[in-house]
Amino acid sequence: MAEQLYQHLAGLSRAELTERLKDPHWRIRNLYYIKDKQGKTVLFKPNEVQEKFIAELWYRNVVPKARQRGFSTVVQLMMLDACLFNQDTTAAIIAQDQVTASKIMREKIEFAYERLPDFLRRLIPLTKDNVTEKVFSNGSSITVSTSARGTTLSWLHVSEFGVICFQSPLKADEIITGALPAAEAGITVIESTAKGRDGEYYKIVQTAKANAEAGKKLTKAEYKLHFASWWDADEYELDPEGVIITAKDHQYFDEKEREIGRPLPARKRAWYVSTRDNTFGGDEEKMWSEYPTTLDEAFKVSTEGVYLAKQLTTARQQSRIGRFPYRPGIPVNTFWDLGVDDDIAIWFHQTVGAMDHFIDYFECSNEAYDFVVRAMQAKGYIWGRHYLPHDGDQRRPGQISLQTPRDMLEGLGLSQIVIVPRTADLVAIGIQELRADFATYCFDEEKCSPGLVHLENYRKAWNQGMGVWSEYPAKNGHQHAADAIRQKAQASDMVRRHALSTGSTVPRRRNRSGMAV
Structure with a gap:
């Protein structure tokens, strides 16, 4: 069957074919068959965005894209081609789950290899052939799995990394710390649709975007940005008759x-x-x-179900998210969340006239309190009070020590620790108090950036069974920053009294917005 597919090669002499086979650009357009979107077996011919990607390939590549633009196909065929025509080439494809990994091997790698001309398959036969690995007689290999660690890679393709970051942050971290360093001297392609402003994929894309906009000359360790939307794909159009466009x-x-x-x-x-x-x-x-x-x-996130959507929008409209640096001479208060899994979030705050300036944000996980206090002291702030949630005076379940978080922090030198009383309905009432208090909040956009991302993603949990939003927050990792800043709202009157008692605030200065100081 393979020979019947390659009638377009029949007119080439042996010498001409030998010469053409030396050129990877010719090979990618003349040797590999794929299934198109209609399920038909066709000779692969790169479309417009695939051609652009091939021409602009870099050492490290990140591809945010619309669905079915063909990046996975072109990358996997390039990897197969590199393995077939180069000795001792190691390639790895990482998929979001094992079912997807097996499908990639079966429908992309195996499909293309089995339809190569007979003489090529005889020249470069498989010495190992299973659902996760293909090893060729020239010493090259392709593996498909959910991770890749412990081997040096010539090619690495991470498919749907945004989905991996969204569904499994631990797996994403393993890819960052294990797979990417393994491909340090090779070619890496990370491609995915997006899943919100969060995770390692978002960070990589934003860094690549900033470098592209600045026209920066990239090093081999920096990512080149390749973006493909839906609007330049010929197949993404439809007869408008009968379609209601409002x-x-x-x-x-x-x-x-x-x-x-x-x-x-x-x-x-x-x-x-x-x-x-x-x-x-x-x-x-x-x-x-x-x-x-x-x-x-x-990376835009819908405001549906987001607790602070209106409050954040208003803050931006009123220029209350911008440049709000530390003001020497005004004490800095801190507001904490003490997560049950040792997740700690801290907002740094100054009372400036009638406004609340959040000048900094800190978070960590699985770190001891002495690490946290050292990080705080390194900032050089003059401290006011440290507001801990109600469990700051409780000994953690399962701990042998009789000390509470408050005891341990005081032992490390923090003074003026205040325990914020628990409300009758801690979450529901606390969120309402936060929404009401938010009108006076100003944020330093640079130093509070991670915390602001959390607040933008602080949303209600979705009740799948009933198909409605729950009244309680989703446990998605963003709740810690929100719980920390909620301590400010719940202790608002107390914070204001403390500021007035010290006489440490400065008069409010109005700018053109009438809000930001």
Whole structure:
């Protein structure tokens, strides 16, 4: 069957074919068969975005993308080609789970190899062949799994890393600490749809984006950004007849046209609206993630179910998120969350006139209190009071020591520790108090950046059985920062009295917004 597929090679002489086989660009366009979106077996011919990716390939590459743009296919064929035509090449593909890994091996690697011309498969036969590993007679190999550690890699492809970061932060950390260093001297491609402003994938993309916007000359250790949206894919369009495109939809597309600098005609708009409404049930956040129109939109998070969405939007409109540095002479208060799994979050605060300035943020996990106190003292702030939640006066379950967190912190030199009383309904009432108190909050955007990301993602848990938002927060890792700042709201009157008693505040200065100081 393989020979029947390669009729386009019949006109080449042996010498011509030998010469062509030396060129990887020719090979990638003439040797490998794939299944297209309709399930047909076709000779691989790179589309526009695949051609651009091949031309701009770097040592480290990160690819935020719309679904089914073909990046996984082109990367895996390039890896297979490198293994076939180079001795002792090691390639690894990391997938989000073992089922996906097996599918990649079966439907991409095996499918392409088994349809190579017979003479190539005889020349480079498999010496090991199973669902996770292919080893070739020239010493090269391809493995497909959910991790890759302990071997030096020539090629590494991490598929759907955003999904991995979202679903399994520990696995993501293993990839960062194990797989990526293994491919340090080779070529790495990380590609994925996005899953919100969080995790290692988001950090890598944002760093690559900043470097691209600055026109920075990249080192081999830095990531090159490759972004592909939905709007330049020929197949993503639909006859608009019968598709209801609302005025709000048209406003969205008109705004995006100005951003991307190209028209989004009716057929494109109809496809987008139909996909959103019929495939994703009208969920705009899923469209931003799966079919982003711009790179920033890929990481946009819906405000639905987010506790502080309105408060954060208002704070930005009133310029209360910006530059709010430490003011010497004003004591710095801290507000803590003491997580049950040793997660600690701390906000650093100054009372400035009628406003509350959050000038810094700190978090850590599985660290001793002496580590935390050393990190705090290194900041050089003059301390006011340290506000701990109600469990700051409780001995932790299972601990042998009779000391409470308050006892241990005082033993490390922190004084003026205040325990914030527990409310009748700690979460529900505390969140309402936080929303009400938020009107006076100002944040230093740089030093509080991690904490602000947490607040933007502090949302209600979704009740899958009932299909509604719960009244309680999701345990998604973002609750610690919110619980810490909630201590300020619950102790608001106390904080103000303490500030007035010390006479340490400075008069409020108005700027043009009338809010920021």
